[in-house]
Amino acid sequence: MALGLLVLYGCLLPCLTLAASSSGFPASIFTVPGAFPTSVYSKYYNNPTATSAQVQPVISDPVTHEIYPLELTDPNDIATINSKDPHPLPPTASSSKLLQFAIAQVKSIANSTVLNGTCAKCIASLEVAKFLALAAPEQGPTFAVELCNSFGFSSTCNATYGPHALGGVVTQVVSNADVGGLDGQMLCQNFLSLCPLPPTSPLDLTGWFAKPKPDPLPAPKTPSGQRLKVLHLSDFHLDPRYSTGSEASCSSGLCCRANNFNKTSPNATVFSAPRFGTYSCDSPYALILSALEAIPVLTDTKDSGFDFMIFTGDLVSHDPENELSREYVEYTETVLFDLIKRTLLSGPVYATLGNHDSYSQAQGSPNSLDAPGHNQYSWNYEHVSALWEHEGWLNNSVAHSAKTHYAAYSVQRSDGLKIISLNTNLWYRPNYFNYINMTNPDVSGMLRMLTDELQESEDAGERVWIMGHVLSGWDGTNPLLNPTNLFYQIVDRYSPHVIANIFWGHTHEDQHSIFYANNATNISAETALAQAWIGPSITPLTNVNSGFRVYEVDSATFEIMDAFTWKSDVNAFPELDSQLEFGPTYSFEYNTRETYGQNITGWTDSDPLNSTWWHLVTEAMEADNSLVTTFNNFQGKESVKSPTCTGDCITAKICYIRSGSASIGQNCQQGFGSVQ
Secondary structure, three states: HHHHHHHHHOOOOHHHHHOOOOOOOOOOOOOOOOOOOHHOOEOOOOOOOOOOOOOEOOOOOOOOOOOOOOOOOOOOOOOOOOOOOOOOOOOOOOOHHHHHHHHHHHHHHHHOOOOOOHHHHHHHHHHHHHHHHOOHHHHHHHHHHHHHOOOOOOOHHHHHHOOOOOOOHHHHHHHOOOOOOOHHHHHHHHHHHOOOOOOOOOOOOOOOOOOOOOOOOOOOOOOOOOEEEEEEEEOOOEEEOOOOOOOOOOOOOOOOOOOOOOOOOOOOOOOOOOOOOOOOOOOOOOHHHHHHHHHHHHHHOOOOOOEEEOOOOOOEEOOOOOOHHHHHHHHHHHHHHHHHHHHHHOOOOOEEOOOOOOOOOOOOOOOOOOOOOOHHHHHHHHHHHHHHHHHHOOHHHHHHHHOOOOOOOOEEOOOEEEEEEEEHHEEOOOOHHHHOOOOOOOOOHHHHHHHHHHHHHHHHHHHHEEOOOOOOOOOOOOOOHHHHHHHHEEEEEEEOEEEEEEOOOOOOEEEEEEEHHHHOOOOOOOOOEEEEOOOOOOOOOOOOOOOEEEEEEOOOOOEEEEEEEEEEEEHHHHHOOOOOOOOOOOEEEHHHHHHHHOOOOOOOOOOOEEEEEHHHHOOOOOOOOHHHHHHHHHOOOOOOOOOOOHHHHHHHHHHHHHOOOOHOOOOOOOOOOOOO
């Protein structure tokens, strides 16, 4: 072809005369004949005399001696993929080399002056992490440690994110998450504080509810006047590794352990761990048994027992990831459920899983993950459900449902009350697995189950109690926005006629939350729909006294008619070490109705402590701030460590009580949510 062009330009073919150019050039016009000079080539793939198509000469390469095929130039079949030529790729890198380059990239990103802002750097780093997790997952934990070090997230990166701790969890999450979207932003916001908190996602409830809310609502059930006695326990945090006399004022981690010390005094104990526990440590056996011994006596149930009991989670101590094991968790579950059964003579105990009641603290993966990740926590669900059945608290059918549904279940009691226990670790902020597909507020399907159960109860005219561990609202610091926003709408739909009460634990503090109609756009006694009771803890960690609560419940409406709370002064425990005659003292702390209801008019003793009553309490608090001071004192069970609440704290506290979801709670002034 090139040779042909040269021959043509050299005019070896017949040429036409060029018109002379007035500009001084030899010619300005050139005209050639219309027929193609077929003699130029000896062979063609087509008819060279045709006027409807260009010629396709047969060309031979003088160097390679290759005859170029028609398909190379055929205008009717132009190849769009060059599968013949080589397209070199770098050699497959070893997993160690992938890790080396991933670390180098993250360091480059962390030190970059081109990427604007820490959020962009964090998300870019997660993109690197995702590709590594997909290409060489076995290197994920090592990379997680390097990522932790590069961004200075922790001083114990290897222990926390290594292969025997959270490294595998982080690898699973980044390999499944949309790290360039909401998932990545939330990971960077919550765990690294490098991105701003994205707002609550718009919620589309189209088709979520099978039926509209009844209008008018069904007539309220008639109170029986007879009362059930129900015990609420929460947050035991048994520490079977508690070492009496060890350092109770350690520098980091869980204190009252023989392997921990105070850095300022490594060779001498600053504060010796008391036999019955202290404010900086979890519950030793001695404290657990003291509480369980005191409860029947104080509540007058030594012979009769309770009608039933709710336990809102957290059996296991606050160990670091590298000191936990499945066996340790199962041991604690076995010990405490057995002790509860043998010491309290309770009717059924309805329990839920706390965030520490798993091998990896606060972790729980959705069943939708690819194998083997989909059932990696099934060992725990199987174990607790089997224990609940063994103790006679759940029948085989309900226990089986709990085993296969994240330990969540629904129990229909013979007296007409349905109890729905949720695994609210599935909306807890520190649960890494909750950062996969965050645009879906119900990845696990748990809230779908809740809605269906509530609809069944509405159709049957039943009352329902909902219980879980991690609260849905308060100051908004514990749960995630999207799932608790959906939960709030579910509560709105089925309250007050179906949902009688909600119960949480987790904070170790005595708190309360109110739910209102229409996402609390109008907060008033008329719009108050439901309330959540947040139970005090047995553990004194951190800086709170040990406590428990008993409810008096109408046996027909299942409304709470009164509540009674007891506490033990942990500050006095060191004095008990030098003798064996006395243990901790649990004493009556307060009566809810008497404490907060003095200024509420029009409310008789036969009216329940429902959401309307609690809203009127918050109005009384606005009128008399001393009620907030009282609430604040009881929040830490009157601990000597609790700070006072004045000024902005007063307004914030009332706002927290009126916040049933994280989306609402985060709009309150922050910084006053806890007394710890």
